Amino acid sequence: MPELDDELAVALRHSDEPFDAQAAAEVIRNDLGSETGRSVLHSWFEQAPAVDVADALDELSDDELHAALPLIPAKVQPDVVGYLPLHRQAELAARMPQAALITLLENMSSDERADLFNALPEDREMLLPALAQAEREDIRRLASYAEDSAGAIMNSQYATLTPELTAGQAIEELRRIAPDRETIYNAYVINDQRELIGVTTLRRLILAQPGRRVGDMMETKPISVRVDEDREAAAAKIARYDFIALPVVDAQHRMVGIITADDAMDVLADAATEDFQKSGGSLGGDWPTRMKDATVRLLYQKRVFWLILLVFANIFSGAGIAYFEDLITANVALVFFLPLLIDSGGNAGSQSSTLMVRALATGDVQMRDWAGMLGRELAVAFLLGLTMALAVSGVGLLRGGPAIALVVALTMLVVVIVGSLIGMLLPFLLSHFKADPAAASSPLITTIADGSGILIYFAIASAILPALAAR
Amino acid sequence: MPELDDELAVALRHSDEPFDAQAAAEVIRNDLGSETGRSVLHSWFEQAPAVDVADALDELSDDELHAALPLIPAKVQPDVVGYLPLHRQAELAARMPQAALITLLENMSSDERADLFNALPEDREMLLPALAQAEREDIRRLASYAEDSAGAIMNSQYATLTPELTAGQAIEELRRIAPDRETIYNAYVINDQRELIGVTTLRRLILAQPGRRVGDMMETKPISVRVDEDREAAAAKIARYDFIALPVVDAQHRMVGIITADDAMDVLADAATEDFQKSGGSLGGDWPTRMKDATVRLLYQKRVFWLILLVFANIFSGAGIAYFEDLITANVALVFFLPLLIDSGGNAGSQSSTLMVRALATGDVQMRDWAGMLGRELAVAFLLGLTMALAVSGVGLLRGGPAIALVVALTMLVVVIVGSLIGMLLPFLLSHFKADPAAASSPLITTIADGSGILIYFAIASAILPALAAR
Numbered sequence: 001m002p003e004l005d006d007e008l009a010v011a012l013r014h015s016d017e018p019f020d021a022q023a024a025a026e027v028i029r030n031d032l033g034s035e036t037g038r039s040v041l042h043s044w045f046e047q048a049p050a051v052d053v054a055d056a057l058d059e060l061s062d063d064e065l066h067a068a069l070p071l072i073p074a075k076v077q078p079d080v081v082g083y084l085p086l087h088r089q090a091e092l093a094a095r096m097p098q099a100a101l102i103t104l105l106e107n108m109s110s111d112e113r114a115d116l117f118n119a120l121p122e123d124r125e126m127l128l129p130a131l132a133q134a135e136r137e138d139i140r141r142l143a144s145y146a147e148d149s150a151g152a153i154m155n156s157q158y159a160t161l162t163p164e165l166t167a168g169q170a171i172e173e174l175r176r177i178a179p180d181r182e183t184i185y186n187a188y189v190i191n192d193q194r195e196l197i198g199v200t201t202l203r204r205l206i207l208a209q210p211g212r213r214v215g216d217m218m219e220t221k222p223i224s225v226r227v228d229e230d231r232e233a234a235a236a237k238i239a240r241y242d243f244i245a246l247p248v249v250d251a252q253h254r255m256v257g258i259i260t261a262d263d264a265m266d267v268l269a270d271a272a273t274e275d276f277q278k279s280g281g282s283l284g285g286d287w288p289t290r291m292k293d294a295t296v297r298l299l300y301q302k303r304v305f306w307l308i309l310l311v312f313a314n315i316f317s318g319a320g321i322a323y324f325e326d327l328i329t330a331n332v333a334l335v336f337f338l339p340l341l342i343d344s345g346g347n348a349g350s351q352s353s354t355l356m357v358r359a360l361a362t363g364d365v366q367m368r369d370w371a372g373m374l375g376r377e378l379a380v381a382f383l384l385g386l387t388m389a390l391a392v393s394g395v396g397l398l399r400g401g402p403a404i405a406l407v408v409a410l411t412m413l414v415v416v417i418v419g420s421l422i423g424m425l426l427p428f429l430l431s432h433f434k435a436d437p438a439a440a441s442s443p444l445i446t447t448i449a450d451g452s453g454i455l456i457y458f459a460i461a462s463a464i465l466p467a468l469a470a471r
Numbered sequence: 472m473p474e475l476d477d478e479l480a481v482a483l484r485h486s487d488e489p490f491d492a493q494a495a496a497e498v499i500r501n502d503l504g505s506e507t508g509r510s511v512l513h514s515w516f517e518q519a520p521a522v523d524v525a526d527a528l529d530e531l532s533d534d535e536l537h538a539a540l541p542l543i544p545a546k547v548q549p550d551v552v553g554y555l556p557l558h559r560q561a562e563l564a565a566r567m568p569q570a571a572l573i574t575l576l577e578n579m580s581s582d583e584r585a586d587l588f589n590a591l592p593e594d595r596e597m598l599l600p601a602l603a604q605a606e607r608e609d610i611r612r613l614a615s616y617a618e619d620s621a622g623a624i625m626n627s628q629y630a631t632l633t634p635e636l637t638a639g640q641a642i643e644e645l646r647r648i649a650p651d652r653e654t655i656y657n658a659y660v661i662n663d664q665r666e667l668i669g670v671t672t673l674r675r676l677i678l679a680q681p682g683r684r685v686g687d688m689m690e691t692k693p694i695s696v697r698v699d700e701d702r703e704a705a706a707a708k709i710a711r712y713d714f715i716a717l718p719v720v721d722a723q724h725r726m727v728g729i730i731t732a733d734d735a736m737d738v739l740a741d742a743a744t745e746d747f748q749k750s751g752g753s754l755g756g757d758w759p760t761r762m763k764d765a766t767v768r769l770l771y772q773k774r775v776f777w778l779i780l781l782v783f784a785n786i787f788s789g790a791g792i793a794y795f796e797d798l799i800t801a802n803v804a805l806v807f808f809l810p811l812l813i814d815s816g817g818n819a820g821s822q823s824s825t826l827m828v829r830a831l832a833t834g835d836v837q838m839r840d841w842a843g844m845l846g847r848e849l850a851v852a853f854l855l856g857l858t859m860a861l862a863v864s865g866v867g868l869l870r871g872g873p874a875i876a877l878v879v880a881l882t883m884l885v886v887v888i889v890g891s892l893i894g895m896l897l898p899f900l901l902s903h904f905k906a907d908p909a910a911a912s913s914p915l916i917t918t919i920a921d922g923s924g925i926l927i928y929f930a931i932a933s934a935i936l937p938a939l940a941a942r
Binding site (some may be wrong): 018051179207233237244264269273277279296306311314317322325329333335336337338339340351352354357364372376395442450454 | 489674678710711713747750761770789806821827840854921925
């Protein structure tokens with residue numbers, strides 16, 4: 001036993017050190033075989049944070065996971081399963097006896113229950129009659145909200161109070177209902193029609209005179225979110241107002257759920273990840289929870305769209321070059337500067353577009369700010385272009401003489417300004433047409449900047465070079 | 472009065488509607504002039520969420536802001552000021568009478584107080600003697616932690632208990648200390664040496680038998696963060712474990728502060744923003760809180776570094792082209808496909824690098840996963856390259872005949888694979904050398920992929936075209 005305890009101590013090191021899921025999985029694999037090992041595991045599963053247990057279990061094979069499941073104490077099982085990736089939850093559920101699955105579903109938190117239920121095979125409807133009525137209705141209701149809506153991430157285990165209760169009675173009521181509520185730190189005050197009329201906190205309640213009425217101490221006009229609003233808008237409200245939970249209401253302002261801060265954090269992290277994917281030129285949408293779990297097929301599907309589209313867009317750049325073939329043949333030194341000039345426009349554009357995409361996503365910049373942003377962008381791009389024109393004019397002088405240097409420097413100034421403006425304006429334009437600004441990806445901006453860069457370069461060259469040659 | 476109330480109702484619409492700071496600022500400007508207006512404002516400032524009031528005030532000029540300040544009730548003033556951007560807080564502080572500033576500082580939450588104090592002019596040390604001893608020491612202590620550390624974002628207003636208290640006594644104690652604590656929902660159990668030995672929650676305490684000892688019901692080995700650890704690591708722990716607050720300990724495991732979930736959300740959002748900036752080719756670091764407030768000078772400084780560096784990197788691409796000048800002159804049709812081929816490598820690389828940078832940042836993928844990621848990337852890149860080679864071979868056939876089509880298709884396959892591998896590996900490589908993986912920006916990847924793409928293209932062309940011509 002001391003040996004097992006040592007192993008466990010390593011896996012359990014959840015004080016300052018980050019948790020090592022692979023090491024913990026190794027301990028589980030070893031301990032599953034022996035009687036004493038299993039009893040040690042049982043107590044670890046009981047004490048460790050559910051997310052750590054789930055991460056360790058996720059490192060196991062399906063068979064190992066199935067073997068470990070009975071060792072997870074019933075009290076913590078719903079939490080642990082809820083932290084597993086959805087496809088592993090579904091695999092587990094498929095192997096469970098129906099009675100065990102029903103118990104699991106009944107004890108999961110309501111939002112995770114709805115997610116798991118929706119991930120079960122087609123014949124899942126057969127389970128419904130076996131569920132208690134409250135849970136059955138809850139699943140049906142939560143399943144009815146659109147995937148990206150506030151309704152899809154809310155849970156129905158919130159605490160409500162009525163305004164005529166005293167603070168003392170309210171604390172009693174919260175204590176009574178606490179066991180199956182996600183949080184009792186925020187309590188929502190509703191009237192007879194279940195309309196949300198106020199909010200109060202457990203902190204206020206325990207600080208208040210026990211005889212004071214809830215209706216007299218609550219905050220009226222509480223901030224809430226409509227059940228059909230976007231989930232990101234809901235999460236942004238929680239972040240803005242530093243809430244522990246945000247009440248969700250229907251069109252009649254009746255309370256239907258809460259969204260908790262931890263779920264809001266996940267939504268915001270997922271939204272940032274999706275914006276990253278898009279800004280790099282992949283499609284957003286249904287990615288697995290962890291990039292690690294993305295299949296070759298999925299990655300192909302998410303990446304091929306823009307790559308192919310941009311190939312065809314680049315044919316225009318090629319056509320631009322073909323149009324100036326005589327100029328190139330006459331001044332083949334111009335090709336030396338081609339990658340440098342067109343890349344610089346794309347690079348400046350990538351900078352501008354990522355800055356704008358993120359600023360629009362966080363709400364730092366809004367649609368109406370576009371004109372102010374445009375002025376600032378022009379000033380910055382002019383200065384950047386000037387600096388870079390100076391930097392390349394030396395190279396131009398060395399490689400091609402003063403005429404080429406002039407062409408290259410002028411082109412640099414113009415492509416940097418044009419690239420920056422395209423990069424800055426495209427997110428606003430997409431947003432204006434109700435498209436996602438994050439679609440203004442670096443590859444898209446680069447391709448557009450390249451095409452315009454080629455035209456600008458050769459147009460300037462064909463204007464300046466023959467004129468100089470004629471002198 | 473009814474008119475003012477109507478205006479106010481619009482600005483106050485903080486139920487489902489997002490708050491409109493500009494509209495609210497307009498109301499403040501109008502109302503500041505009249506007696507009744509000021510009284511309406513006073514009550515709005517008192518009732519509205521502090522962050523809304525701060526956002527509205529931030530739309531005002533310095534003079535208007537200064538004029539509005541006295542109307543903000545003393546009770547909410549520290550919160551409202553804490554939500555203003557730091558440079559506006561400092562401006563306000565500079566105009567305040569010293570006594571008012573001292574009162575403000577004493578009542579701000581400890582982390583915001585330390586931030587404001589550090590933003591004050593050089594002579595700020597003169598204020599210290601006027602502050603109460605506790606606040607003075609607190610400012611000195613918080614100022615001593617490195618900017619990116621957990622210590623820099625923690626606050627010292629946490630609730631502690633001792634293990635021998637009963638649940639009933641503990642609730643009494645929390646009620647007593649609540650007024651100047653950031654949260655009382657988590658209570659930290661410490662021993663005589665102030666070492667953190669456990670954690671419990673208000674929820675557990677009110678559910679427990681009043682006579683039960685805290686030491687018997689607390690969670691032992693609580694998850695904590697060291698005061699000198701990275702702030703992002705601390706925020707990630709809060710997100711992972713769904714905490715309301717995370718205890719911060721010193722090297723001797725003594726409790727020194729807490730980090731609250733709302734601050735963790737801000738840290739994670741800022742970290743994502745910084746990764747965005749870097750992935751677009753700008754420098755990270757000291758940006759203002761809102762992109763909107765970035766000056767032309769700052770934007771220039773953040774953007775010029777990579778732009779200039781990549782200009783010089785692109786000179787190698789130019790040299791690559793110059794090396795093949797004869798080949799180009801002989802087959803000027805090759806230039807038509809140049810942008811298309813080199814862009815495709817860069818685009819595929821941008822996709823891979825952004826996916827990896829984000830996955831490394833969220834912890835979805837870790838250093839040790841690189842080999843598995845490499846295998847998957849190869850498979851995906853091969854399929855993508857093949858698809859794109861097919862797509863361009865038709866264009867190659869039309870524009871240049873079968874020989875050119877073969878060169879173009881082969882090049883496409885190779886550049887997409889090479890670009891993808893560079894994009895996927897560079898973030899790991901940077902991470903391995905303790906650099907920030909996010910420095911593998913789209914512009915950097917594009918430039919590297921362009922240079923290699925040119926070499927690959929002309930190398931394949933010079934191998935195939937003369938051979939075919941010789942037949």
